[in-house]
Amino acid sequence: MACANATRVSEVALSVRGPDGHEPVYAMGQLGERLEELQFTLGEGPCVDALTSGGPVLAADLSSPNSLRRWPYFAIDAAAGAGGIFAFPLQAGAVQVGVLALYRAQERPLDAEEFADALVFADAALVLLLDAKAGIAPDASTWPADGLSERRAELHQATGMLSVQLQIGIEGALLRLRAYAFAHDRRIADVAREVVARRLRFAPESSLTGDS
Amino acid sequence: MAREQQVAQAFVELADTLVAGFDVIDFLHLLTQRCVQLLDVDAAGLLLADGRGRLELMAASTEQARLLELFQLQNEEGPCLDCYHTRAPVACADLGTAGDRWPRFAEAARAAGFTAVQALPMRLRGEIIGATNLFRVAPGRLSGRALDLGQALADVATISILHERALREQQLLAEQLQTALNSRILIEQAKGVLAERRQLRMDDAFTTLRSYARNHNRPLSDVARAVTEGSPDVAELTHPTHPSQRPGTE
Numbered sequence: 360m361a362c363a364n365a366t367r368v369s370e371v372a373l374s375v376r377g378p379d380g381h382e383p384v385y386a387m388g389q390l391g392e393r394l395e396e397l398q399f400t401l402g403e404g405p406c407v408d409a410l411t412s413g414g415p416v417l418a419a420d421l422s423s424p425n426s427l428r429r430w431p432y433f434a435i436d437a438a439a440g441a442g443g444i445f446a447f448p449l450q451a452g453a454v455q456v457g458v459l460a461l462y463r464a465q466e467r468p469l470d471a472e473e474f475a476d477a478l479v480f481a482d483a484a485l486v487l488l489l490d491a492k493a494g495i496a497p498d499a500s501t502w503p504a505d506g507l508s509e510r511r512a513e514l515h516q517a518t519g520m521l522s523v524q525l526q527i528g529i530e531g532a533l534l535r536l537r538a539y540a541f542a543h544d545r546r547i548a549d550v551a552r553e554v555v556a557r558r559l560r561f562a563p564e565s566s567l568t569g570d571s
Numbered sequence: 572m573a574r575e576q577q578v579a580q581a582f583v584e585l586a587d588t589l590v591a592g593f594d595v596i597d598f599l600h601l602l603t604q605r606c607v608q609l610l611d612v613d614a615a616g617l618l619l620a621d622g623r624g625r626l627e628l629m630a631a632s633t634e635q636a637r638l639l640e641l642f643q644l645q646n647e648e649g650p651c652l653d654c655y656h657t658r659a660p661v662a663c664a665d666l667g668t669a670g671d672r673w674p675r676f677a678e679a680a681r682a683a684g685f686t687a688v689q690a691l692p693m694r695l696r697g698e699i700i701g702a703t704n705l706f707r708v709a710p711g712r713l714s715g716r717a718l719d720l721g722q723a724l725a726d727v728a729t730i731s732i733l734h735e736r737a738l739r740e741q742q743l744l745a746e747q748l749q750t751a752l753n754s755r756i757l758i759e760q761a762k763g764v765l766a767e768r769r770q771l772r773m774d775d776a777f778t779t780l781r782s783y784a785r786n787h788n789r790p791l792s793d794v795a796r797a798v799t800e801g802s803p804d805v806a807e808l809t810h811p812t813h814p815s816q817r818p819g820t821e
Contacts, residue, residue: 413757414750417742452756453799468738474745512759516773519763519799529760529799555763555773 368461375457409446419443419468442466447481493534517551599630616642619701649676651702654690665710754792761795
């Protein structure tokens with residue numbers, strides 16, 4: 360609700376990436392629900408593109424020639440009920456967990472402030488989803504200090520290193536990193552620094568070894 | 572006074588159109604209609620310059636083919652073209668005496684029944700995007716007040732178009748920037764993978780990544796993504812083999 364109000368859109372919807380593409384998880388209202396389902400069914404639309412292109416897709420006018428060209432089946436159906444869709448991938452590099460979609464009844468682009476707000480909400484949603492997967496309970500006191508919006512290089516380098524050490528994917532590595540920081544009550548940036556400096560190594564089978 | 576109420580009403584109406592949901596052609600058409608109504612002219616057209624500086628007709632108060640042609644002719648010669656190039660209003664009170672100023676245009680205009688023409692620049696600060704074209708059947712120039720009002724209407728059109736363009740470009744830039752930022756993260760993750768796999772320093776990992784991308788003529792972020800996914804097609808990068816390290820040669 361806060362997101363919808365801040366960005367002055369009609370509805371907000373959240374979907375997560377599943378094995379068959381993105382699956383709707385939450386929708387504020389019927390419009391969002393219908394359009395999320397439609398994109399999932401058709402396999403085309405701004406939310407789909409947001410994940411494949413790795414960046415936001417801002418389609419302020421679904422009835423424009425540009426929109427009709429990009430999503431021939433989706434745009435025609437969607438334009439009947441919605442003016443525009445703004446899709447923000449919930450991502451950090453190779454880690455993509457879902458999409459935050461903003462639906463607007465009118466064909467009006469997001470202004471700079473609304474766009475910035477949407478990014479903040481997308482980051483928050485990303486952190487919440489990651490924490491949920493890592494089994495970390497949402498805790499208002501630690502967020503947003505450890506939000507991924509800090510985008511520190513070391514954090515992402517450590518993630519890469521961990522994925523090799525643990526022989527798991529990048530997303531799994533990020534989850535492990537966050538879980539470790541949480542379990543040891545340490546800032547994730549500090550843990551990342553240790554990993555990159557090779558003072559802290561992770562090993563498979565969830566045993567952790569420090570440099571002794 | 573009824574006249575001033577009409578003017579006020581016209582501006583309110585235009586402003587309403589801007590806020591509700593912007594359809595450029597619809598808006599410009601409305602503008603040309605208001606020009607005819609308020610400026611005491613008989614026809615109005617709005618031309619915008621395309622990317623190459625050619626003037627294209629965007630909206631006209633009348634859709635009569637012959638008259639449309641009249642507007643479009645001004646791609647090659649005419650008051651609008653002059654107006655666009657000089658960035659200043661251009662007028663002719665009597666096309667019959669225009670001489671060789673715009674021979675083809677003057678002839679076509681008179682054939683269509685028009686005697687006088689006025690072009691007003693659509694301009695904002697340094698940028699000129701087109702011109703408004705006003706035609707009259709009777710000879711003569713527009714009054715000072717009508718000219719002021721006509722320019723004000725042209726200015727409203729200019730501001731709204733530039734604003735809409737700026738918003739669209741802004742959206743595109745915003746998309747691109749966020750995508751680029753995410754690519755950066757992807758590259759950092761790939762650096763980490765390489766650094767660990769091959770026991771490299773981070774800066775060497777980056778150099779290795781970049782060299783590979785260049786040698787194989789692939790975008791850097793593509794290669795980075797492949798590295799993070801453990802894709803076999805970058806095996807040469809992530810699992811380089813030396814003769815002494817080949818499996819089975821222990």
